[in-house]
Amino acid sequence: MKALSLSLQTAPMPGQIRVGALWRYAKLLFGTPLNAALTLLFGTMIVVTVPPMLRWLVIDGVLFDPDPNACRVAAGACWSFIYAKSGQLLFGIYPFDERWRPALVCLLILALLGWSVRPASWTPRLAALWVAALVLIFWLMAGGFGLIEVPTSSWGGLPVTLILTVVAIGVAFPVGILLALARRSTMPAIRIGTVVLIESVRGLPLLSILFVASIMMPLFLPEALLPDKFVRALVALTIFAAAYLAEVIRGGLQAIPNGQYEAAAALGLPFWRTQYLVILPQAIRVAIPALANTIIVMIKNTSLVLVVGLFDLISSGKAALADPDWPSPAAETFLFIGAIFFALSFSFARFADFLERRGLTAH
Amino acid sequence: MLSDAKTRSIIIQCALVGVAAAFAALLVSTTFANLRARGIPIGFDFLTMPSRIVISEAILTYKSRDPYYWAIATGLANTVFISAVVIVFSSVLGLVVGITRLSSNPLAAGTCRVWVEVARNSPPIVLLIFLYSLWWKVLPPVGEAFNPLPGVYASMRGLVVPAISMDVATPGLLVIALALALAAAGWAAARRGWLPPLAAPAILAVGVAGLWIADAKFSVDWPIFTGSNFKGGKELTPELSTILIGLTIYTTGFVAEIVRGGVLSVGRGQWDAGHSLGLPRGKILRLIIIPQMLRVIVPPLNSQYINVVKNSTLAIAVGYPDFLAVMNTIISKSSHSIEGVFIILGVYLALNLSLSSAANWYNRRIAIVER
Amino acid sequence: MLSSAAKRVAPMPASSEPAAIEMVGMNKWYGSFHVLKDINLTVRRGERLVICGPSGSGKSTMIRCINRLEEHQHGQIVVDGVELTNDLKKIDVIRRDIGMVFQHFNLFPHLTILENLMLSPIWVRSMRRWQAEQTAMHYLERVKIPDQAHKYPGQLSGGQQQRVAIARALCMSPKIMLFDEPTSALDPEMVKEVLDTMVALAEDGMTMLCVTHEMGFARQIADRIVFMDQGEIVEMNNPSEFFSNPSHERSKLFLGQILY
Numbered sequence: 001m002k003a004l005s006l007s008l009q010t011a012p013m014p015g016q017i018r019v020g021a022l023w024r025y026a027k028l029l030f031g032t033p034l035n036a037a038l039t040l041l042f043g044t045m046i047v048v049t050v051p052p053m054l055r056w057l058v059i060d061g062v063l064f065d066p067d068p069n070a071c072r073v074a075a076g077a078c079w080s081f082i083y084a085k086s087g088q089l090l091f092g093i094y095p096f097d098e099r100w101r102p103a104l105v106c107l108l109i110l111a112l113l114g115w116s117v118r119p120a121s122w123t124p125r126l127a128a129l130w131v132a133a134l135v136l137i138f139w140l141m142a143g144g145f146g147l148i149e150v151p152t153s154s155w156g157g158l159p160v161t162l163i164l165t166v167v168a169i170g171v172a173f174p175v176g177i178l179l180a181l182a183r184r185s186t187m188p189a190i191r192i193g194t195v196v197l198i199e200s201v202r203g204l205p206l207l208s209i210l211f212v213a214s215i216m217m218p219l220f221l222p223e224a225l226l227p228d229k230f231v232r233a234l235v236a237l238t239i240f241a242a243a244y245l246a247e248v249i250r251g252g253l254q255a256i257p258n259g260q261y262e263a264a265a266a267l268g269l270p271f272w273r274t275q276y277l278v279i280l281p282q283a284i285r286v287a288i289p290a291l292a293n294t295i296i297v298m299i300k301n302t303s304l305v306l307v308v309g310l311f312d313l314i315s316s317g318k319a320a321l322a323d324p325d326w327p328s329p330a331a332e333t334f335l336f337i338g339a340i341f342f343a344l345s346f347s348f349a350r351f352a353d354f355l356e357r358r359g360l361t362a363h
Numbered sequence: 364m365l366s367d368a369k370t371r372s373i374i375i376q377c378a379l380v381g382v383a384a385a386f387a388a389l390l391v392s393t394t395f396a397n398l399r400a401r402g403i404p405i406g407f408d409f410l411t412m413p414s415r416i417v418i419s420e421a422i423l424t425y426k427s428r429d430p431y432y433w434a435i436a437t438g439l440a441n442t443v444f445i446s447a448v449v450i451v452f453s454s455v456l457g458l459v460v461g462i463t464r465l466s467s468n469p470l471a472a473g474t475c476r477v478w479v480e481v482a483r484n485s486p487p488i489v490l491l492i493f494l495y496s497l498w499w500k501v502l503p504p505v506g507e508a509f510n511p512l513p514g515v516y517a518s519m520r521g522l523v524v525p526a527i528s529m530d531v532a533t534p535g536l537l538v539i540a541l542a543l544a545l546a547a548a549g550w551a552a553a554r555r556g557w558l559p560p561l562a563a564p565a566i567l568a569v570g571v572a573g574l575w576i577a578d579a580k581f582s583v584d585w586p587i588f589t590g591s592n593f594k595g596g597k598e599l600t601p602e603l604s605t606i607l608i609g610l611t612i613y614t615t616g617f618v619a620e621i622v623r624g625g626v627l628s629v630g631r632g633q634w635d636a637g638h639s640l641g642l643p644r645g646k647i648l649r650l651i652i653i654p655q656m657l658r659v660i661v662p663p664l665n666s667q668y669i670n671v672v673k674n675s676t677l678a679i680a681v682g683y684p685d686f687l688a689v690m691n692t693i694i695s696k697s698s699h700s701i702e703g704v705f706i707i708l709g710v711y712l713a714l715n716l717s718l719s720s721a722a723n724w725y726n727r728r729i730a731i732v733e734r
Numbered sequence: 735m736l737s738s739a740a741k742r743v744a745p746m747p748a749s750s751e752p753a754a755i756e757m758v759g760m761n762k763w764y765g766s767f768h769v770l771k772d773i774n775l776t777v778r779r780g781e782r783l784v785i786c787g788p789s790g791s792g793k794s795t796m797i798r799c800i801n802r803l804e805e806h807q808h809g810q811i812v813v814d815g816v817e818l819t820n821d822l823k824k825i826d827v828i829r830r831d832i833g834m835v836f837q838h839f840n841l842f843p844h845l846t847i848l849e850n851l852m853l854s855p856i857w858v859r860s861m862r863r864w865q866a867e868q869t870a871m872h873y874l875e876r877v878k879i880p881d882q883a884h885k886y887p888g889q890l891s892g893g894q895q896q897r898v899a900i901a902r903a904l905c906m907s908p909k910i911m912l913f914d915e916p917t918s919a920l921d922p923e924m925v926k927e928v929l930d931t932m933v934a935l936a937e938d939g940m941t942m943l944c945v946t947h948e949m950g951f952a953r954q955i956a957d958r959i960v961f962m963d964q965g966e967i968v969e970m971n972n973p974s975e976f977f978s979n980p981s982h983e984r985s986k987l988f989l990g991q992i993l994y
């Protein structure tokens with residue numbers, strides 16, 4: 001509301017838009033001494049930094065020349081490396097002839113994400129669709145039943161990042177809801193247990209949880225039951241996400257007025273029906289901005305699994321850089337990887353903004 | 364009588380506690396069985412044995428002959444150092460960037476927005492690795508060191524910054540004086556509104572007097588560029604510099620958003636009301652806007668500071684030995700994994716707890732001001 | 735408020751009617767604060783009770799004890815022959831028989847009007863969807879807003895929302911209806927539409943307990959008026975007696991403040 005009224009005040013008067021726009025910009029840039037100083041400061045900064053960056057990125061850069069020597073000679077960025085190595089960057093050490101499978105998996109996940117983003121498709125059927133898709137994805141990645149088998153240790157790159165994100169959040173979400181409800185329980189044993197669990201997970205860096213998972217699990221579990229690295233990382237990510245999502249959902253639950261519980265009780269709805277039909281739909285709606293933030297954090301967090309030896313985007317980038325035929329353009333490679341993460345997380349953030357605005361106008 | 368509310372609640376709780384206890388017992392017994400099978404001893408007495416591990420870089424003085432506990436302390440000091448520097452710099456920068464984002468100047472606001480969006484949407488580890496890979500690409504060799512600020516030099520060999528050192532003749536007296544000053548500050552804060560005109564100078568006086576009595580000498584050691592080398596100052600390796608710069612860039616984006624939210628959370632009506640009472644702008648800002656803004660800002664800022672501590676573990680990505688990296692080495696070297704895991708959990712929980720309780724204490728102070 | 739021409743259709747219920755609600759020596763504390771002191775009250779089937787009294791006197795707490803939104807600590811509450819205890823099954827049974835209308839409507843903002851009404855028929859009464867929809871539309875017509883069925887609560891006026899809330903409670907086919915100041919949150923021009931709905935309900939013979947300060951309404955439909963103060967039932971009388979000749983000093987004082 002506040003932002004709205006502010007922007008209304010600066011809106012141009014009708015009728016004088018053409019000339020007015022230019023004049024308005026000039027006034028904004030130089031209208032007051034402070035603004036003039038800011039313009040000067042930031043203008044200088046941009047003039048000093050942007051042209052050399054552009055020169056390095058584009059003008060002096062090697063775009064498509066497949067000859068590695070072109071990069072050695074050029075003064076700019078070596079994009080032809082990214083181009084030549086795109087398969088390895090995106091899919092890691094997945095067998096070359098089978099790369100269509102992870103590619104298909106990425107497309108499938110992205111398409112499904114895009115589909116799920118439409119509020120119109122939020123029905124119980126969507127969950128079933130995701131479960132079916134995950135089975136399909138797992139089959140495509142791991143093989144068997146007619147496809148060549150590929151062990152998880154050979155999975156790599158973008159599909160690993162996407163699968164970790166989607167599965168960790170997908171499993172963590174219902175767990176987080178249960179934890180949030182448990183933390184608000186009237187039963188002290190349940191409440192205290194949940195508080196200890198949630199707060200210790202939230203108090204620890206994800207890296208330490210990943211380490212602990214990879215150090216402790218071999219000790220906790222009998223050898224035969226020991227899951228592989230991929231599953232270990234997935235378990236750690238899921239626990240981590242569940243603790244954070246639980247707190248976000250609890251925030252949403254706290255925003256629901258008591259009258260809603262009373263009305264549901266007066267209608268004779270029992271506890272779980274009250275939660276499912278009345279409370280959670282509202283609480284989750286309230287929590288959407290915070291939920292979106294947490295999910296963005298999770299998308300970014302999957303990048304940490306390289307530390308416990310999984311082949312995510314960063315590790316496959318490093319592996320590609322080790323090729324002695326090329327001049328090892330590390331900055332370009334990590335810029336490319338950063339751009340992929342940025343695209344995922346930025347588009348998700350914009351979507352969350354859209355949901356928030358929609359939520360504001362709905363009621 | 365399973366439908367009796369109280370009986371049912373007790374049964375459910377007992378069942379859950381029982382399941383949890385059984386699960387824990389199972390884990391513990393398997394763990395001990397596993398340890399015994401591998402012949403690994405348990406106990407913290409290894410801490411006093413010489414570690415023989417290498418820590419490539421340390422704030423404290425560390426040699427590989429030193430015992431394990433000192434290796435742990437060294438890693439912890441590195442973590443605390445990184446966190447403290449990043450928190451200070453990102454708070455200042457975040458304040459500037461956050462407020463500039465609200466400026467009516469589109470160039471300034473836009474540039475700051477780009478900063479915020481890049482920080483918020485890139486994984487910090489990618490940011491660190493990227494910056495690290497830029498280090499040799501962008502920076503000149505030592506001979507042509509780049510001098511962006513007075514006393515700060517950047518080159519392929521890392522950063523060189525002025526070092527502040529304090530020389531104290533009688534440390535005991537200084538500690539007493541500082542404790543007194545702290546106590547006075549706490550007391551003044553508790554009774555705020557009562558003697559603010561006197562409190563600040565009094566605390567300062569106690570502190571200065573303490574320094575004077577203890578005969579403390581501060582010296583700033585400015586680095587001097589000799590053409591091929593540096594004399595004086597503090598040299599930071601490219602690894603440490605990357606972490607400090609990268610995490611500061613990253614955290615600044617988040618602090619800026621918090622600051623912006625805080626400023627926006629105080630409605631225009633508050634300014635109007637202040638003006639209508641005839642208060643000057645500075646007074647409105649100090650008496651009305653900032654106190655309300657702080658209430659909104661402190662909790663998220665605190666969780667951001669805790670995030671800095673957590674993100675300092677990313678030092679591992681560029682090979683800087685922070686606490687977690689040191690612990691990881693210790694665990695693989697000494698095979699005291701259970702003990703190591705407990706130390707890791709304990710230390711991070713303690714660090715977070717101290718940050719949170721500081722924030723809570725501060726929050727209570729502001730809450731008192733409110734009444 | 736209401737035209738005095740409106741006739742009282744239903745006669746006083748014969749005292750032989752069985753008790754719908756029976757409170758015997760009921761006491762409630764909030765911590766050490768004694769909110770309800772030794773409440774004894776019997777409501778017969780088909781009876782219409784209006785409860786009034788100064789703010790904070792415990793009216794809401796008393797009627798909320800009847801469907802166990804609040805727990806009483808001492809004494810007995812028997813609803814339709816079932817005593818309220820900790821037994822969750824009995825609480826469920828009792829809540830199904832009692833509809834409640836709140837001061838602030840408490841409609842579910844994320845559901846449409848129709849969905850609000852269909853909730854308890856489907857999930858509590860286990861009706862089929864089409865059946866629930868029929869029931870819902872039937873009651874929406876009775877409160878005269880069938881055309882709003884597909885809107886959300888936030889798009890309706892306060893008076894309309896409260897009528898929806900009444901319809902929602904009726905959809906469970908309750909034997910008893912509780913009203914907690916149903917018109918206090920409404921703008922004056924909307925009070926009448928809600929009261930008219932309640933009068934119609936009273937004329938159908940519903941057992942009703944209304945906390946309200948609408949004295950015209952009380953005069954028109956109430957069989958008895960209960961006056962509460964400081965957690966006690968101070969006076970219980972038929973409306974004509976209560977208004978013309980209150981037997982208690984405190985009731986007189988209260989009426990004086992309310993009527994003039």
Ligand SMILES: Nc1ncnc2c1ncn2[C@@H]1O[C@H](COP(=O)(O)OP(=O)(O)O)[C@@H](O)[C@H]1O
Nearest residue numbers: 764767769787788789790791792793794795796
């Ligand atoms: N949840 C509660 N905790 C403590 N005291 C309460 C609570 N609810 C109500 N009270 C107190 O009980 C008294 C009766 O409240 P209420 O039944 O709402 O009064 P009324 O509806 O007659 O205005 C009031 O003094 C109120 O402050």
Ligand SMILES: [Mg+2]
Nearest residue numbers: 793794795915
């Ligand atoms: Mg009340």
